[in-house]
Amino acid sequence: MAEKFDAIVVGAGPSGNAAAYTLAKSGLKVLQIERGEYPGSKNVQGAILYAQALEQIIPDFRDDAPLERHIIEQRMWMLDDNSFIGTHYRSDDYNKPPYNRYTIIRAQFDKWFSSKVREAGALLICETTVEYLVMDGDRVTGVHCDRMGGDVFADVVILADGVNSTLARKAGFHGELSSKNVALAVKEILFMPEETIQARFNINENEGVVIELMGTVTEGMVGTGFLYTNKDSLTIGVGCMLSDFKANPKKTSPYELLEKLKRHPSVAPLIEGGEMKEYCAHLIPEGGFNAVPRIFGEGWMIVGDSGGFVNAAHREGSNLAMTTGRLAAETVIAARAAGKPMSAKVLKAYKEALDDSFVMKDLKKYRHLPEVLETSPQFFTTYPSLLNRAAKTLFTVDGVDKMTKQREMTGSFRSARRIRGLVSDAFKLWRATR
Amino acid sequence: MNIAINVEDKLFQNRYKVDHGRPHIKIKDAAVCANECEAQQCTYVCPAACYKAEGNGAVTLITDGCLECGSCRVICTEHTNVAWEYPRGGHGILFKFG
Numbered sequence: 001m002a003e004k005f006d007a008i009v010v011g012a013g014p015s016g017n018a019a020a021y022t023l024a025k026s027g028l029k030v031l032q033i034e035r036g037e038y039p040g041s042k043n044v045q046g047a048i049l050y051a052q053a054l055e056q057i058i059p060d061f062r063d064d065a066p067l068e069r070h071i072i073e074q075r076m077w078m079l080d081d082n083s084f085i086g087t088h089y090r091s092d093d094y095n096k097p098p099y100n101r102y103t104i105i106r107a108q109f110d111k112w113f114s115s116k117v118r119e120a121g122a123l124l125i126c127e128t129t130v131e132y133l134v135m136d137g138d139r140v141t142g143v144h145c146d147r148m149g150g151d152v153f154a155d156v157v158i159l160a161d162g163v164n165s166t167l168a169r170k171a172g173f174h175g176e177l178s179s180k181n182v183a184l185a186v187k188e189i190l191f192m193p194e195e196t197i198q199a200r201f202n203i204n205e206n207e208g209v210v211i212e213l214m215g216t217v218t219e220g221m222v223g224t225g226f227l228y229t230n231k232d233s234l235t236i237g238v239g240c241m242l243s244d245f246k247a248n249p250k251k252t253s254p255y256e257l258l259e260k261l262k263r264h265p266s267v268a269p270l271i272e273g274g275e276m277k278e279y280c281a282h283l284i285p286e287g288g289f290n291a292v293p294r295i296f297g298e299g300w301m302i303v304g305d306s307g308g309f310v311n312a313a314h315r316e317g318s319n320l321a322m323t324t325g326r327l328a329a330e331t332v333i334a335a336r337a338a339g340k341p342m343s344a345k346v347l348k349a350y351k352e353a354l355d356d357s358f359v360m361k362d363l364k365k366y367r368h369l370p371e372v373l374e375t376s377p378q379f380f381t382t383y384p385s386l387l388n389r390a391a392k393t394l395f396t397v398d399g400v401d402k403m404t405k406q407r408e409m410t411g412s413f414r415s416a417r418r419i420r421g422l423v424s425d426a427f428k429l430w431r432a433t434r
Numbered sequence: 435m436n437i438a439i440n441v442e443d444k445l446f447q448n449r450y451k452v453d454h455g456r457p458h459i460k461i462k463d464a465a466v467c468a469n470e471c472e473a474q475q476c477t478y479v480c481p482a483a484c485y486k487a488e489g490n491g492a493v494t495l496i497t498d499g500c501l502e503c504g505s506c507r508v509i510c511t512e513h514t515n516v517a518w519e520y521p522r523g524g525h526g527i528l529f530k531f532g
Contacts (some may be wrong), residue, residue: 130524251478283508
């Protein structure tokens, strides 16, 4: 196929679909290439959809997108081995449309998004892996596929090929991922009747709950767990920094960690009886601001996970992906309208648009967080345990006077971290999140 | 804490289209795993347990259950002994829910 396109988008996840949709909608001749059997078949996410980023692309998405439940309650749990202490935030304001976020099932959602991309006029080819970029000097001129007779050409190639960023790595645009900059997450989907979910989580039809968990379940590794309510299924998962999995002296496998979470006495009753229908694993780029590689060049741009666009502190990724995809597409559209070539000099506008958006502003705000967490495992083990112990001391009525209990509580914090450690931890958190 | 758990039971729920005879990941040099890598972290980090530590010190790889996460390649920094590609189009894991 010697056909030439205005743009080629590699990948049909949120960033690739956002890019392809925006380009096709403006009348460009777009080829989108997806290696899965259908869009979504290679994609993994928790998954929470934040409405705003999609609304900017498809304002009426709520009319027919496959959405599971809108979230009305957020729980944060800190676990030790037998208990949890946590906060819940629930508001009926989240019950007023338009809803702010939803649980979704990615295979279904990506299929839907892709149908919109094709309606907009893009040509989608599935079951085709792009093996490498076709270059002319330092300029990307097309892609080489494992089917369709090999090379396809375009003025610009948008790389939405996911966290492993295989194509940019092979082209030498950036190096291998560092295990310190990615989290390995595993999850299962457990099916049960809608009514059971609603009774267990104290919600009505279509209402959803999100539980984020941290504590001893990750064995001192930097990581968190999650439990999301879908319509008639729950998603439960856990993820830790890949470097921590690698260095964990207990040599715990990700699936052992997940099993441990499922058996936690505070979690087990919520998921009991669920029928497990799929087990997934995925890397999440959590290196943040300092790990974002070069994202544009001669005839190419990188969007989504491939560029490391994840705000780990706020568990946001797909909204950043969609926004980067849209901004990359808008850069192409504006350049064409001005009759400019797809050179690095022109595509630099994509980086500038990103810097000006919440994407880079948020990543910049938390740029110190990865290094702080990496050097402070106490946030994931010591503090959750101390808080649980303090709660137990406080709430157990056993004839011990309250002043003694109070001394015991402050004493346990002091002996675990010393005053200097407590102050330094507070400072670190402030610096990492200010 | 180590829980006895059979990951094959989990993988059994998944849908795969295995590209028979064409594994997408290969160990470049088996001798490197056996002689130069003491930790063999791939044997416990891989979420699909594709890598097995054999009694004789060797590491064997069967990619049929691979979830295509990329962890094995990323952690093999000392020896870069993993040749990692995506499967041919349409092959490998096919998530029903993702």
